[in-house]
Amino acid sequence: MTSKRLFADLCAENRKRRLWPIALCIAGNFFGQLVYAYLAVMRYEQRLAEGRTVIEDVRLACFEMAGGLSWQIGILVVGLAIINAVQGYGYLFDSKMCDLYGALPVKREKLFGAVCLNGIGIFAVPYIIFNVLVTIYCLAKGYLLVSFLPQLLGLMVTIISTYTLIFLTSTLACVMTGHIVVAFMAIFVFIVGGPATVYIIEVYKQAFFLTYYWNQEPTYTSYTSPITMYMTLFSDVNRKNYMLFNKALFIKTLIIIALCIILYLICRALIKIRPLEAAGRSMAFEKTKPYIKCAITVVVSLYAGMFFKSIGEKFGMLIFGIICGLVLSHAVIETIYEFDFKACLSHFGSLIASVVIAGLIVIIFVFDPLGYETWIPRADRVKTYAIEQNYVYNGLQYSDDSGNSVMSENYVFENMRLTNMEKIEPLLIAGVEFAKKYHYSFIFHDEVYENAITENEGMLYGYFDIMWEMNDGRKIYRSFRVDLNDPANKTCVKALFDDPDFKEGIFQIMNISEDSFETIKYYDIKGSHEVKIAKEDRTKLLQAVRSDIEKQTFEELSEADPTMLIGLANSSSYYGLELCNFYLYPSFTESRKVLEEIDIPTDWLGDINNINTLGIQCYDYDNNTYERWDTTDKDEIKAVLDNSTSNWLNTNSIWRRGDKDSVYADLFINGNASDYLLINDISAMPKELQEIIEKTKAYE
């Protein structure tokens, strides 16, 4: 019998042993793809007929279904990969089956290959068949175009490759263990361990480093687990340009295929040396036990430490938690290893090693020997940088290409491209000095740090987050806190604000197209309003606003109050979530002119004579009650409004909020709830109102 004939026979015989997984794969793909597609298309057609959706949404939905980019396919891929691996290699856990296979005149790797090929094939074949049927169905319905087929073919390869990656990861778990329960635990560790380790390191960075910037998870996280790689595939598909070749997805697919090959070779090598007498034991390779245990106990102890610290808020609780985590996880793992609780404190040496490793990690975070807090890149290694801050402009809204709201840092880091490192250098140095000064206070929750940032004593603390894009393509983030009243820092901020690239990056209105919005939303004393404007007016407005912003000086920013907040939106924007917005300042003469031409007010206050009654309501936190004051007196109305700011306009700039006592209160105009008001000067308020403010202690 030739080798190929034997291999084919092994595959055929193995398939006979896998009838129920084959049935499961067929059923899963039938319901998950074909039935789901039929029902989904039916639902979309109904919504189309009712005008509740547009054809583009239907096309995108069909593309996602045909491309396997849905949650149910995700469940199928992950679930079936694990099931097929454990079922296929389950013989490794049974000493009788190991004897049967071990005595056969067949090389172990040949048998391994046959089981592996079947394990992939029993998913891939039904997946491909039903995927083709779904594609044909959507093509026949007219919701997919033939030009999409190359993309869909690529996605098919991606999905099957990802299945194979998860399958081989599960296979590795089976090869390294000798018991089915321990194999499932190992699969869990392989899937979760990488992201869990990355996550806890980031949590420790946030807890120990003042300059740590949280919002961006490390890009390498997606490569620490096959599940995270799979999940990021969904985000790689550009739902706006899905019909185009997707380079990021292509590269990631190639990486997945390469990982599959590597995993296969590792598993194949391990199966050759795996002792068959390991069947029934917890681990197949005795020598790997201490290393695996150390890795798991250290990560678990870090989680335990942070858990106790979050409860006790003391550094000592962190140490207590780490020790508890080490001992408990060591005991649990030893019990699993030996299947005997009495073994829970054996192999003390590896426990000591774990203690040392965990201790070193804590020391690194406490003493920062690697200089995380004080690191500033060399200017010649930085390609561009971007700054997100709360002191120059705040309260701006942003959206992505699809019109979905995005966080300010996401937009700024994506669009701002500053190059002159000298401009930012004083702020960076000030930020590093602050971090160095308060590093230990921050860690040990010393009052020194808390007092520094809350009691101020003439300081004005603002934070800024910075992203450096290095020449080698890496993106590095930090967060700094500086005293903005320091003349050197203020000079630095001014220099940044005067940089056109800074304004380009911070104001989305500098780049938005007149075709992407239809309406103007504005907020005055009576509430929010929406006005649809013609295209030529939109063009004029954009030109005017851009010109005014370019001319705006830092002095005006720090001295003047904006008079109106204006947003740009389209008909599908939710209330308050515009595509972008801008503050209208007294110096924005061109913008004011255009707005007046299209009958949009330029002052939040408007004509005060239209206000017949004004009500102020303060909340009494102690008694959980409201105290309300109303007036019809025009002088009193004027006194209140002249010394207050709309909450819409208050969030603008840190310099405007200064160190004045401010009181937040509800505003009622002509009996209707209007706005949330910031009363800047309590002493200028009518006497009765002052008494209410005093009584409710609203200023606290």
Add this chain to the structure above:
Amino acid sequence: MIQATNLTKSFGDILAISGIDLKIEDGQVFGLIGTNGAGKSTFLRMAAGILRPDRGTISIDKRPVFENPEVKKEFFYISDDVAFFANTTPVDMAVFFGKIYESFDMGRFNDLMDKFGLEKKRKINTFSKGMKKQLSVILGLCAKTRYLYCDETFDGLDPVMRQAVKSLFAGDMENRDFTPIIASHNLRELEDICDTVGLLHKGGIILSKNIEDARADVHKVQCVFRDDESRNRTFEELKVIASENRGKLYVLTIRGSEDDIERTLRAESPIFMEMLPLSLEEIFISETGVEGYDIKKIIC
């Protein structure tokens, strides 16, 4: 020939096989005797290439067994706790082995299944333990390999089946190159089938001897001596391994040829003399007694 040289295997702290040197010649039935935990199964599993030896080698015709498919085609292994695929029938297993072993004889399989009265298409998981053993023997014989490793296979068979299997073994040995290796803890069971017996104890080989040679070398005599001088002369001239007496009646176990023993005894003109048959157990007791082992504690 199967040859083990300094074969050693441990499972953690437990030394299962310790430096075994053993040769199993072709064309004979080899019995591997030992109590529970002696290392019989471990030896057979190493001989079957399931376990990798820690030290030493085990080979067939000087070719190592482990991970060597060409060598593994030479034998079929029947474990003590026989494994079959779940939800399969005897025919399914025969088809499977037929694809693995080129020499598998499906015709003989059908024939033997009928002779043993086993249903070919009945689920194996409904078979009794004894029926599973019968099936495993049938599959092993139909594979037509040179060697057949049977790990406590006979223990689960009834006396009739045991005889049937023994005659099948004999028939195959006559018709082709066939060497069964049978592991058991029951010496009496192997007495009438084995040509050579190896005695395992605590991971080591105590004794490995051809039974006929052993029988030819040791004899049991029951006699009554004329007087004490006659008895003493006999004890001096012959190699008396063991001696029991009830009054004047002596039962002697003597090493030597039958003719020499008879001649020496007749020269003393005993009042009564009779040659008695020796069981395999008695041979082993006598043999191992020379080595200092209290074999009665080992064999049953």
